[in-house]
Amino acid sequence: MKRTEQLLEAIGDVGIDLVETAEDAVKLGKRWDGILAAAACVAVLLGLGTAAMSGLSVQPSPELPEVQTFVPMDQPEDDLGPMEVQEKPVEDAPEQAEPPADLPVDYTVFCGNYSDTETVEGPCYTVSILHVEAETDQIELQISYVGVNASPVYTTESIFASVAEDHTVEFAWEDSWGNRGTGILLLNPDDPSAVQLLMTVTEQAEYNRATLSTHDQYKTLNRRQAD
């Protein structure tokens, strides 16, 4: 056997973990950049939600008119960075009075990351609810699937959809590999600690498997503890 043939054959016997990561690992960095950026947005939004629930004062920022800075009434501004606001658990918020029955549901409490596992190495599904427009119930979300040892990674672009009266969100999606499909997200207004997700593939990309599919079953995703 020639040396080049020997070399080609030997390449076939390198570690399976190497082969597995080559499946799509090059895109990993970009994906995580996106996810981290999304997480940063979620952190800001969660800060908003936490502040609102805690009865904190809200001061508009002159540089960013749509993003606001929160300062507890009993604490100087310098003492509280944005991370501290982000990490303040929602559960610590004081008891809120029950809203009158005729008020619309506040879906903004769903802003955050929901996963079926806490591990970042995968496999796990994650729904990041990036933004909810309180007045119109328009929702912006992103969905990702991370395989074993963080590979493969499938991520959708931001999806914009409406929350229906029965608290469901129906949407179409396309992931980073070109797979396409439809999805349904169920929001239970009485329990914002979890959401349910059904993802169906309608068009599979040529070179990839469509692992964003939840295989005809709703997946229950819990709010990540880090949020």
Add this chain to the structure above:
Amino acid sequence: MEDTGIIDLYWARDERALTETEKKYGGYCRTISRHILKNEQDVEECVSDTYVRAWNAIPPQRPFSLRAFLGKIVRNLSLNVWRAGQAQRRGGGQAALALEELADCVSDGPEEWLQASELTRLLDRFLRQLPQKERCLFLRRYWYLEPVEEIAHRYHMPVGSVKSNLHRTRKKLRKYLEKEEIFL
């Protein structure tokens, strides 16, 4: 079905293992085989043989990654068929091109070179030292035997960048083998 479920079917000697494997990884195996073989009948035979090999290997094996496990089998089987086809002048495909490219890394000689296991060990170590992107491009080209155009499409890169990246990696591999005092 999840891989663990399919592997459990193999272990239970349940023939649905083969159906589920075909359903989930049939396309994947055919893609690898088609990179090496042009004849569709040869491809189908290699894929079928891959399932037989998997059936015979599991148990006792429990692959860490069923996908890579099947990929490795179908790659080896397809290369064997390709070599036999070479002898009958019906070869071609990406394997021939890959061999031409790999001539950058080693000089061909008639004598026995290295033990296969030693060469694999060196290659494994070399690949682990590479930046992730270079490693992925190299493996897509020489493990999966994907055409350069397909790799460029997969990673949203210009074809020229993929080629130059692979060229640099081959040169690095040659230097690495020289440094390891492998007679080239």
